Amino acid sequence: MKKVTVIKIGGNIIDNPTELEQFLTDFSKIEGYKVVVHGGGKSATKMAQSIGLVPQMIEGRRITDAPMLDVAVMIYAGQINKYIVAQLQAKDNNAIGFSGADGNLIQSEKRNHPTIDYGFVGDVKQVNTILLATLLQSGIVPVFCAITHDKKGQLLNTNADTIASELAIALAEVFDVTLTYCFEKQGVLLDSEDDTSVITEINEALYAKLKAEEVIHSGMIPKLDNCFNSLSRGVQKIKIGHHRMLQSPDVLHTTIIL
Amino acid sequence: MKKVTVIKIGGNIIDNPTELEQFLTDFSKIEGYKVVVHGGGKSATKMAQSIGLVPQMIEGRRITDAPMLDVAVMIYAGQINKYIVAQLQAKDNNAIGFSGADGNLIQSEKRNHPTIDYGFVGDVKQVNTILLATLLQSGIVPVFCAITHDKKGQLLNTNADTIASELAIALAEVFDVTLTYCFEKQGVLLDSEDDTSVITEINEALYAKLKAEEVIHSGMIPKLDNCFNSLSRGVQKIKIGHHRMLQSPDVLHTTIIL
Numbered sequence: 392m393k394k395v396t397v398i399k400i401g402g403n404i405i406d407n408p409t410e411l412e413q414f415l416t417d418f419s420k421i422e423g424y425k426v427v428v429h430g431g432g433k434s435a436t437k438m439a440q441s442i443g444l445v446p447q448m449i450e451g452r453r454i455t456d457a458p459m460l461d462v463a464v465m466i467y468a469g470q471i472n473k474y475i476v477a478q479l480q481a482k483d484n485n486a487i488g489f490s491g492a493d494g495n496l497i498q499s500e501k502r503n504h505p506t507i508d509y510g511f512v513g514d515v516k517q518v519n520t521i522l523l524a525t526l527l528q529s530g531i532v533p534v535f536c537a538i539t540h541d542k543k544g545q546l547l548n549t550n551a552d553t554i555a556s557e558l559a560i561a562l563a564e565v566f567d568v569t570l571t572y573c574f575e576k577q578g579v580l581l582d583s584e585d586d587t588s589v590i591t592e593i594n595e596a597l598y599a600k601l602k603a604e605e606v607i608h609s610g611m612i613p614k615l616d617n618c619f620n621s622l623s624r625g626v627q628k629i630k631i632g633h634h635r636m637l638q639s640p641d642v643l644h645t646t647i648i649l
Numbered sequence: 650m651k652k653v654t655v656i657k658i659g660g661n662i663i664d665n666p667t668e669l670e671q672f673l674t675d676f677s678k679i680e681g682y683k684v685v686v687h688g689g690g691k692s693a694t695k696m697a698q699s700i701g702l703v704p705q706m707i708e709g710r711r712i713t714d715a716p717m718l719d720v721a722v723m724i725y726a727g728q729i730n731k732y733i734v735a736q737l738q739a740k741d742n743n744a745i746g747f748s749g750a751d752g753n754l755i756q757s758e759k760r761n762h763p764t765i766d767y768g769f770v771g772d773v774k775q776v777n778t779i780l781l782a783t784l785l786q787s788g789i790v791p792v793f794c795a796i797t798h799d800k801k802g803q804l805l806n807t808n809a810d811t812i813a814s815e816l817a818i819a820l821a822e823v824f825d826v827t828l829t830y831c832f833e834k835q836g837v838l839l840d841s842e843d844d845t846s847v848i849t850e851i852n853e854a855l856y857a858k859l860k861a862e863e864v865i866h867s868g869m870i871p872k873l874d875n876c877f878n879s880l881s882r883g884v885q886k887i888k889i890g891h892h893r894m895l896q897s898p899d900v901l902h903t904t905i906i907l
Contacts, residue, residue: 441700461728469727470719473796473804477750481802487751492735494745494789529783531752538731544739546731 395424395527395566399555403575404634405432405471414573415475417637419482424527424566426558428535429475430551435466455510455548463548464490467536475534486532491515491539492546494522497554499539499547513539513547515554518561527566552614556621563625570626572614573634578645579615581606589632589643595619618647653682653785653824657813661833662892663690663729672831673733675895677740682785682824684816686793687733688809693724713768713806721806722748725794733792744790749773749797750804752780755812757797757805771797771805773812776819785824810872814879821883828884830872831892836903837873839864847890847901853877876905 398418404410418427436446439462447454455463472488479486491497491513499513526533535558537551552572559570578589581601590597598615601607607615618629630636632644656676662668676685694704697720705712713721730746737744749755749771757771784791793816795809810830817828836847839859848855856873859865865873876887888894890902 438700442696464731465723465727467727468731469723469725473722473726473748473750476748477798477804478802480750480753480798480800485752487745487747489745490731490734492731492738492744492746494743495738525787540735540738542738544736546735 392567393424393565395426395562395568396421396571397426397428397555397559397562397568398571398573398637399428399430399551400573400634401430401551401575402432404573405429406434410634411475412478414634414637415478415482417634419479419484421637426523426527426533426535426562427475428537428551428555428558429467429471430537431463431467431471434470435462438462438466449507449509454508455512457511460511460546460548464538464546468538472534472536479532479534484532485530486534487526488534488536490536490546491549491554495519495540495542496523496533497535497539497549497557498542499549500541501545501547511545511547513541513549515539515549515557518557520561520564523558523562524565527562552617556617556626559621559626560624563627568626569628569630570618570621571630571636572618572632573637574631576633577643578632579607579611587643590645591643592646592648594648615647619649622647622649650825651682651823653684653820653826654679654829655684655686655813655817655820655826656829656831656895657686657688657809658831658892659688659809659833660690662831663687664692668892669733670736672892672895673736673740675892677737677742679895684781684785684791684793684820685733686795686809686813686816687725687729688795689721689725689729692728693720696720696724707765707767712766713770715769718769718804718806722796722804726796730792730794737790737792742790743788744792745784746792746794748794748804749807749812753777753798753800754781754791755793755797755807755815756800757807758799759803759805769803769805771799771807773797773807773815776815778819778822781816781820782823785820810875814875814884817879817884818882821885826884827886827888828876828879829888829894830876830890831895832889834891835901836890837865837869845901848903849901850904850906852906873905877907880905880907 476486476488498517581588629647636642636644734744734746756775839846887905894900894902
């Protein structure tokens, strides 16, 4: 079974040109099939502010009204996505940038929440695995932004972590998939103040225990829930850590197993 | 030889939701291989103004400094491109949106003009015909915005008419190509004040005569120069007119022949 590396990068890399350049250099050297999923960083918020929109958040999720969706599409699918594609092309990776609308690669449905109107936010329904596998087999390096569509003409803002895990799950039908989340820390920490307290391996039992003890809390919970969901649905291996871990297997990081 | 239809749409369609919807409906019904290239319309200028940039034009071409390039990438490759892709997907056309950086589909070089610094403007150097042909043969409908790259990491703003003609020329190596320019008029007019004065067929001799008589002037000249260049480089047929001509062959338009 061919291997695929799916890597999600967040705002801390997107917002820092030096970090982004280093990540793209390291990523471009990864052998074999690979996919990158990028979040948005601060530039969508900045752009929204500069044109007079007031960003709203509920439970850590951006409320996406129509003007905010426009900004997200511009910045994520336009500015950031094409910048990354151009840099990877310069590093001889044959990158193509995609939203979920392109090739109907990621179809979602508008979130229907009983009490909160999230606006134009989509939850992933279906990945076009056949087209994605064909692209990888043709030597293409897909670069995904966190915009999807409902196949009825509506673009939708979608959580980038979820996109990475849904792509990994879909690809696991065909390939041996490693999913890597790059973020600002070295991994899942026992003490959020101590960067060296990385938990090198975590399984469901340890996760349940650490969650009960509130050692693991807030933003890390949806991230890890995503991870265990992906593992139970066929993804082989998940890693969380700083993108420096792409440079050497010796760099401290967390591996998540069932 | 398989047929390919390459259609370029300009700002008059992009800026008018009703016209765009009608165009996309008609375009989605075209059988066989097809490509759409879209210009930018007024939204890039509007966005530039709303964030305090002052657009500059020399000889009908936008001067693209770094902040203006950012805006062009956001609006052309992001907002407009993904909107069109999502609408075509809703109409069961398997559209994928591309800049020239994606898949290295259109490589250009930064314009080096002896007296005018156009900024980040690229002239097309090379089309990745093999990848483009493979995409068409896989049932993909490519949607191109007018952004290219230099393969060294720099995105570049490029004239959409030129992109359409360069794609048509490249595809003419493999396919029987018809290139159609949709704009606000019914075709090339004998009298620019009289919409019914369409020249239904124009060849190089007639073009030279009408240009000398100043019947054809200003913006129509680079358009027609592009057309004759494309025909001499293998494109089978070129049509210019209002997008209503997609609805029926009876709708008045101009056909350009060698």
